[in-house]
Amino acid sequence: MKLHPIILLVLLVTACKDKPKAVVTSIPRPTISTDGERISFPDSVMMRPFTTQAAQSSAIRTDFAAPGHVAAMVLRSVENPNERLVLFDEPSLSDNYTAILQHRINIQTERGNLERVKDLQAHGAASGKEVIEAQTQLANEEAAIISDEATLKLAGFDPEALRKARPNTILVVCEIPENQFGSIRKGLDCTLDFTAFPNERFLGRIDNVNDYVDNTTRQIKLRISVANPDGRLKAGMFATAKFGVMEGQFMTVSRDAIVTVQGRDYVFIQTGPQAIERRAVQLGQQRADRVMVQNGLKENDHVVTANVLQLKGLSFGY
Numbered sequence: 001m002k003l004h005p006i007i008l009l010v011l012l013v014t015a016c017k018d019k020p021k022a023v024v025t026s027i028p029r030p031t032i033s034t035d036g037e038r039i040s041f042p043d044s045v046m047m048r049p050f051t052t053q054a055a056q057s058s059a060i061r062t063d064f065a066a067p068g069h070v071a072a073m074v075l076r077s078v079e080n081p082n083e084r085l086v087l088f089d090e091p092s093l094s095d096n097y098t099a100i101l102q103h104r105i106n107i108q109t110e111r112g113n114l115e116r117v118k119d120l121q122a123h124g125a126a127s128g129k130e131v132i133e134a135q136t137q138l139a140n141e142e143a144a145i146i147s148d149e150a151t152l153k154l155a156g157f158d159p160e161a162l163r164k165a166r167p168n169t170i171l172v173v174c175e176i177p178e179n180q181f182g183s184i185r186k187g188l189d190c191t192l193d194f195t196a197f198p199n200e201r202f203l204g205r206i207d208n209v210n211d212y213v214d215n216t217t218r219q220i221k222l223r224i225s226v227a228n229p230d231g232r233l234k235a236g237m238f239a240t241a242k243f244g245v246m247e248g249q250f251m252t253v254s255r256d257a258i259v260t261v262q263g264r265d266y267v268f269i270q271t272g273p274q275a276i277e278r279r280a281v282q283l284g285q286q287r288a289d290r291v292m293v294q295n296g297l298k299e300n301d302h303v304v305t306a307n308v309l310q311l312k313g314l315s316f317g318y
Contacts, residue, residue, distance in 0.1 A: 036315040041274045050311065052270050052302040053257075055293070057249045063242065066222070068174025068192075070237045071156065073228070076167035086162055089236040093155055096148045100159050103145035110138035156221035158208050165207075170228045172204065174241045175219035184209060184222065184243065192226060193240045194233065202226050202233075204241065251297050252290040257305045258283070259312045267297070268304040268311045276304065278315045 028042040041047050072093075075085040083101070088094045114134040120126035149159045156173040165171070172192060176184060186209055192202045204226040213220050224241055226233065257267050264280060271277045281296030297303070304311060312318060 030314060032314055036317065037278045039268075039276045039278075039311065039314055041276075044274060047270075047274055049307045050268075050270070050276065050304045051306040053254065053305050055251055055253060055297045055299060055301040055303050057251050057299065059249055063244050064176075064180060065240050065242045066174040066176045068172045068222075068224070068239050068241050070170045070233060070235050070239065071173040071223075072162075072171040073233075073235050074162070074165040074167055074169045074171065084163055084165055084167065086165075087235050090155070093152065093157070096151045097157075097159070097162065099148045100145055100152070103141050103148065106141045107138065107145065110134065110141055114138055153210070156208070156210060156223045158223075161207060161223075165225065166227075168227070168229050168231070170226050170233045170235070171207070172224040172226060172239050172241065174222050174224065174239075175214075175217070176222060178213050178218045178220060181209075181213075181220055184220075188243065190224060190244075191242045192224070193242070195238045197232070250284065251293045251299075252287070253281075253293055253297070253303050254305045255286060255289055255291050257303045257308060258291060259308055261312070261316055266312075266315075267293075268308060268315070270302040270304060276311060278311075 028046070030042065030046065031040040032038070069089065071089055073087045075087065077083040077085045086094070086097055088097070114131070114137075117126050117130050117134045121128065121131050152159050152162075157171070184206065186206055188206045190204050190206065192204050194200070194202065204224040206222055207225045208223040210221040222241075253267060258281075259266050259268075265283050267279050267281055269277050269279050279296055279301075282294045284292030284294045286292075
């Protein structure tokens, strides 16, 4: 049975009227303050990508290394067990140290001689000229020992410490930059790697920090003592000294949390269930993947560490 065209048209119009129209809804978007400092999200789902870490103060440890070499070996003297036999890698330093020991003996002798001449003069058995000559001999020896001691100190050695150094010990001399001087002190422990023993690590301790900074290199010499009971470590060997220095308590954040715009540094803080705030910060030095924050954060601030570039784009309109 064929339908009349007019009836078919009426049926089609009726069918179209009964079909519901699709409802168009707007896509939810975050709300941003005029200055871009505050971002509000319409629901918690949009907040999920922006994971956070609580800002906490923690102890900062600085690790740095300095090249050095075994500048001397300390052995017990066979002839005089109370004295130390010091073998330097530079023959001239051996001459200086030997001269210092001889000057010490000469000074004791000249002091005794001066006292004897003074006593003789008091009893009329010696002239004033002989007293002056004895004083001159003593002064010459004292001046000579000062010169030789200064030479050793310039090389990183304290003559008095050498006389008291433990036998079967090596003395490593290394240099550190002037800007690291505040972190180094006498008595600080360190570890050493020697080229001759690549798979071993040796423990050492700073015995002395020089009193002057090299005018050319701006370096300061350190002397490190290392036990050498088996005698494997020899004068002249190269080493790398590694120091771990605690600098104190500092607030740090992940370097992934930081954005920089026009020379200023910022982080983003979650301030509510669906709210994030931009915060300007003043940064310090970086240690591994953490950066010290000197100003702008407080304990337990929830710092955003993931998808920070998206927040940067929303906050600054990029």
